[in-house]
Amino acid sequence: MEMTFPDAAPPFLADAGWAGAAIEPIPGDASARRYFRLRRENGTAMLMHAPPPGEDPEPFLRAARWLDANGLRAPQILAEDTGAGLVLLQDFGEVRMREYLDAWPQDEREVYAHAVDALIQLHQLPPGPFTQYSLAEYQREARLFIDWFCPVQGLYVDLKSWTEAWEEVLGPLLARQRPGVTVLRDYHAENIMLDGGLDRQGLLDFQDALVGHPAYDLVSLLQDARRDVDPVTERAMLEHYITQSGAGPHFAEDYARLGAQRNAKIIGIFVRLWQRDGKPRYLDYIPRVWALLERDLAHPALAPVARWFDAHVPAALRDPTGRLGGTFAV
Structure with a gap:
């Protein structure tokens, strides 16, 4: 994917107080969105470029604010220019659940339990302001x-x-699935960040959220297209969800x-x-x-x-x- 820095980004970052930051392109996902990590002496941030007309940052912003307002860890919005498709975000760091488990496979059960607990917390809330699945x-x-x-x-x-x-x-x-729960739709090990301990999991890639069935995100997590989840872990986490949620x-x-x-x-x-x-x-x-x-x-x-x-x-x-x-x- 083309990783040229967006022309509109320098003045946007200057207005946000991030002029002169070092810029590090981050490999993107399956969409046309692009990401850059910004580094300066007193911290880091992430720049998301969701270029119009093919991309629209508004759904991401709406979902992020709803999640944060309800106790879930979406990245905080530091600045935005939706017309240019630019959003400056809190940086959750570089440790994704996927790579952590590659290095520490013995922690799989504990890490997945925390991710399932986050879903249980999410599903206890009234559904968010999203379209029905x-x-x-x-x-x-x-x-x-x-x-x-x-x-x-x-x-x-x-x-x-x-x-x-x-x-x-x-x-x-x-x-x-009525009245439904908020369904993030892409809840898996490459979209969960571990930036402060196994129980401090940050969420990414939730801009397509809908209101639907509570099993959907659990399937997304436990039947992961990108990594093998131990079938014993999958069964244990399914049972954990059912027991703790009263499904x-x-x-x-x-x-x-x-x-x-x-x-x-x-x-x-x-x-x-x-x-x-x-x-x-x-x-x-x-x-x-x-x-x-x-x-x-x-x-x-x-x-x-x-x-x-x-x-x-x-x-x-x-x-x-x-x-x-x-x-x-x-």
Whole structure:
């Protein structure tokens, strides 16, 4: 990604009191947003550039302020120029949950317990000022699988049967997600910062927040596309959430429903990032996501969607071990 410093940034930073700071580009995420760490003698800050018209910092700002006002650790907003797509943020440091666990895997259970506890805290709040996670949105996301993965594999599938299978699977959980909780939608080990101890976790990448089902972010955390979570840890954290939150009797099956929906969506997104956006590194994650999807499809609640996959996607293209040969050769 182009990491040239935005032309509008120097006067913006001067007005914010950060003129002359050393500038360090930070590798970005799957979006068009760019990040720069600013360093000076008395501290650091992060500059986010969300360039219009493709990006809009307003949803990020709205969600960050709501989270901070309700006791969750989003970065504080130090300055903003939404017209230029510039936001100066509190710096949570350089230690993400992902890299910490790479170095200290023995702490996995403790680190994940704190992340689950943060979700429990979030879910005790009334839902934030965000749009409802509707069936139409779930369907739009799930369709990314057949819009991107299927064509690149030479599979031309029936949209009607796909939509009907997902409606049968997701329909029952819609009533159970009312009145809903704030869903951050990308809550995983690369978006959780550990800047002051394992229990001081900072949140990133929540600009797409919606009001939806409490299982969604738990799935995002425990069925992580970017790192392997020990299945024993996943089961323990699911049980921890259910026990501590008082979740209802259908929570575990809704966790599987949303796990399958999310993992199908992610496979489609990762293929899109390769084909449309020229980011082939995301293909390396697909075998892990396939394995998670297959686990979710084995749950009885997923039977209609599992039958669709059995009928439309050959076993050779569902190999979770990564033995896909040249399927994604680039």
